[in-house]
Amino acid sequence: MAATTTVPSAGPIPGSRSFLSRLREGDEIARLITFLFAASVVLVTVLLIFELWQESVLPRHKFGLHFFFTRVWDPIAEQFGALPFIYGTLITATVSLVIAVPLGIGAAIFLAELAPARLSDALEFFIDLLAAVPSVIYGLLGVFIVVPVMRDYVQPALKSTLGFLPLFAGPAYGIGFLTAGIVLAIMVIPYIISVSREVLMSVPRDQREAALGLGSTRWESTWKVVVPFARAGIMGSIFLALARALGETMAVTMVIGNTPTISASLFSPGYSIAAVIANEFTEATGALYTQALIELGLVLFLLTFLLNGVARLLLVFTTQRGGGTAHA
Amino acid sequence: MKRIAGLFLAALVLVSLASAQALLINGAGATFPNPIYSKWFDEYHKINANIQINYLSVGSGAGIKQVTDGTVDFGATDGPMNDEQLKAFQDKHGFGILHFPTVLGAVVPTYNIPGVTVALNFTPEALAGIFLGKITKWNDPAIAGANKGVNLPGNDIVVVHRSDGSGTSYCWTDYLSKVSEEWKDKVGKGTSVNWPVGLGGKGNEGVTGQVKNAPNSIGYVELIYAASNNIPYGSVKNSSGSFIKADLASVSAAAAAVAKTMPDDFRVSITNPPGKSAYPIATFTWLLIPEKFSDGAKRDAMKGFLKWMLADGQNYAEQLQYAKLPKEVVAKEEKALGKIQ
Numbered sequence: 001m002a003a004t005t006t007v008p009s010a011g012p013i014p015g016s017r018s019f020l021s022r023l024r025e026g027d028e029i030a031r032l033i034t035f036l037f038a039a040s041v042v043l044v045t046v047l048l049i050f051e052l053w054q055e056s057v058l059p060r061h062k063f064g065l066h067f068f069f070t071r072v073w074d075p076i077a078e079q080f081g082a083l084p085f086i087y088g089t090l091i092t093a094t095v096s097l098v099i100a101v102p103l104g105i106g107a108a109i110f111l112a113e114l115a116p117a118r119l120s121d122a123l124e125f126f127i128d129l130l131a132a133v134p135s136v137i138y139g140l141l142g143v144f145i146v147v148p149v150m151r152d153y154v155q156p157a158l159k160s161t162l163g164f165l166p167l168f169a170g171p172a173y174g175i176g177f178l179t180a181g182i183v184l185a186i187m188v189i190p191y192i193i194s195v196s197r198e199v200l201m202s203v204p205r206d207q208r209e210a211a212l213g214l215g216s217t218r219w220e221s222t223w224k225v226v227v228p229f230a231r232a233g234i235m236g237s238i239f240l241a242l243a244r245a246l247g248e249t250m251a252v253t254m255v256i257g258n259t260p261t262i263s264a265s266l267f268s269p270g271y272s273i274a275a276v277i278a279n280e281f282t283e284a285t286g287a288l289y290t291q292a293l294i295e296l297g298l299v300l301f302l303l304t305f306l307l308n309g310v311a312r313l314l315l316v317f318t319t320q321r322g323g324g325t326a327h328a
Numbered sequence: 329m330k331r332i333a334g335l336f337l338a339a340l341v342l343v344s345l346a347s348a349q350a351l352l353i354n355g356a357g358a359t360f361p362n363p364i365y366s367k368w369f370d371e372y373h374k375i376n377a378n379i380q381i382n383y384l385s386v387g388s389g390a391g392i393k394q395v396t397d398g399t400v401d402f403g404a405t406d407g408p409m410n411d412e413q414l415k416a417f418q419d420k421h422g423f424g425i426l427h428f429p430t431v432l433g434a435v436v437p438t439y440n441i442p443g444v445t446v447a448l449n450f451t452p453e454a455l456a457g458i459f460l461g462k463i464t465k466w467n468d469p470a471i472a473g474a475n476k477g478v479n480l481p482g483n484d485i486v487v488v489h490r491s492d493g494s495g496t497s498y499c500w501t502d503y504l505s506k507v508s509e510e511w512k513d514k515v516g517k518g519t520s521v522n523w524p525v526g527l528g529g530k531g532n533e534g535v536t537g538q539v540k541n542a543p544n545s546i547g548y549v550e551l552i553y554a555a556s557n558n559i560p561y562g563s564v565k566n567s568s569g570s571f572i573k574a575d576l577a578s579v580s581a582a583a584a585a586v587a588k589t590m591p592d593d594f595r596v597s598i599t600n601p602p603g604k605s606a607y608p609i610a611t612f613t614w615l616l617i618p619e620k621f622s623d624g625a626k627r628d629a630m631k632g633f634l635k636w637m638l639a640d641g642q643n644y645a646e647q648l649q650y651a652k653l654p655k656e657v658v659a660k661e662e663k664a665l666g667k668i669q
Binding site: 033072073074075076077080143147148171173174175253257258259275277278282283284286290315 | 519
């Protein structure tokens with residue numbers, strides 16, 4: 001994710017030796033090789049954008065910016081609009097983060113700060129295992145467990161208590177934005193816990209000891225010193241979760257309903273960008289149709305890029321406001 | 329030890345020589361006929377050890393694209409290529425591409441209504457109305473009228489369709505376009521369409537899963553899939569007014585009904601055919617063979633396979649739940665083999 005900022009700055013100390021002697025000693029070779037590796041990341045990103053841009057020339061010319069605001073997706077009439085897919089992608093990612101962030105960070109704090117080390121390590125093993133489960137398994141879990149539970153229990157309960165909100169209106173199919181968001185949340189929580197735990201555990205001991213020495217309780221030292229210190233890393237874990245939620249294909253398509261609709265209700269079936277590409281690409285006939293799907297890929301790329309940018313700005317902003325301590 | 333190694337090496341050389349002589353033909357396309365194509369290519373390889381046909385079931389659209397691009401030797405599709413696609417092939421290669429029907433498949437309506445265990449009858453009007461979103465309750469007169477004595481609930485109908493582009497959807501929408509003017513104008517036919525209502529499920533298994541999961545739902549799946557998984561499905565009223573349950577005989581009858589009027593290029597839709605016993609939602613599936621092969625050996629092998637497929641190959645169809653080609657169509661295809669040069 002840090003592709004755009006990887007310009008190596010910390011090379012060998014320049015000036016003291018000649019280029020040739022550095023080359024002989026291997027320093028310069030190592031520098032060049034590692035630089036090439038780092039540059040390849042940027043190169044792949046640029047190539048990807050270039051290809052997506054190049055291969056979506058027809059719909060870009062035909063629909064222009066309307067592509068972003070049109071609700072119709074009709075392969076027969078060759079009318080293509082990305083709005084329902086953008087909407088579905090954003091809504092499901094939002095729902096998943098709303099659920100996963102508090103749960104994930106809470107669990108990470110417990111594991112890193114409060115739990116006995118042995119328990120923490122044992123649980124970490126399970127969390128890493130969860131992160132490695134293929135997404136189709138989560139999709140099946142969604143279809144066979146989450147969907148029926150949502151349809152028979154959760155959605156009726158939400159409807160009878162919070163049904164006055166447009167968020168929880170409409171028929172309860174069991175599948176839809178909310179279910180997709182919940183399945184995504186289950187998928188991204190391990191990432192948030194795993195990365196956040198590592199970051200929290202790497203906070204220097206003296207920070208904690210200083211806080212305790214000043215008379216704060218265990219919880220105060222955790223919440224007011226350790227967590228702010230690790231803020232950047234925790235945000236990093238959230239970016240990772242966000243990226244996974246935006247791009248997840250298989251698990252989403254199995255539970256979202258695959259209908260390009262825009263509805264305020266979280267019970268409504270919807271569609272996401274990644275899901276529609278996976279569903280329709282192989283059978284897409286005609287250049288415009290295929291290229292419209294590729295343009296959707298470009299849109300997803302832009303969306304990820306934009307959201308990451310915003311998140312980074314947010315991080316810089318909150319870090320400055322939070323004072324010098326949160327510098328990790 | 330050394331001798332064993334030597335023997336092993338010799339065997340290896342022999343094997344690689346033998347496989348170097350084997351003629352490799354690559355094809356790609358429709359997923360629906362993949363089980364029988366795999367069987368055919370496997371059986372054909374057994375009797376012609378020097379010919380190896382590889383088939384990738386990547387989808388009809390991708391099959392058409394790949395054969396047009398020239399990355400495979402032949403394609404396969406569940407919906408015939410349209411004029412535009414034929415022209416694209418002609419423009420690129422300077423010669424045409426031929427359609428060869430191989431077997432038949434059908435698409436059946438499947439549903440899940442709590443309390444209803446009998447096989448329902450569907451009129452074309454009912455199916456079009458349900459999938460257009462105009463018929464929204466199970467006890468609508470359009471459905472109830474054809475199912476006297478069945479206690480249909482007044483619940484909302486949940487419509488399920490395929491979310492992935494597929495030949496199954498092509499056949500289903502092709503049928504709806506023929507029986508409903510409104511469907512033809514509003515939606516049309518295609519591997520993916522802009523569905524007026526409903527939820528999308530990925531693949532036959534996705535549609536089945538959602539139908540099973542959602543009470544009062546209706547969807548459509550391939551006959552083969554329904555038959556091999558014991559999924560209950562309904563009968564559909566054909567053009568002569570009889571309600572027909574899809575099976576191998578009624579699907580073959582649909583093909584026989586249009587066999588006499590089969591166009592020379594075999595690009596024909598057999599949905600809603602005439603004939604008393606014909607099931608109305610059926611389709612051929614086609615192999616797409618270029619008219620010219622630059623490699624003579626490949627051409628002969630391809631022709632040899634097609635000849636075998638039309639004769640002995642057809643015998644494998646029914647055990648895999650595909651309907652056989654009618655005799656008239658086989659005769660016509662054998663003649664058409666001469667067009668491959």
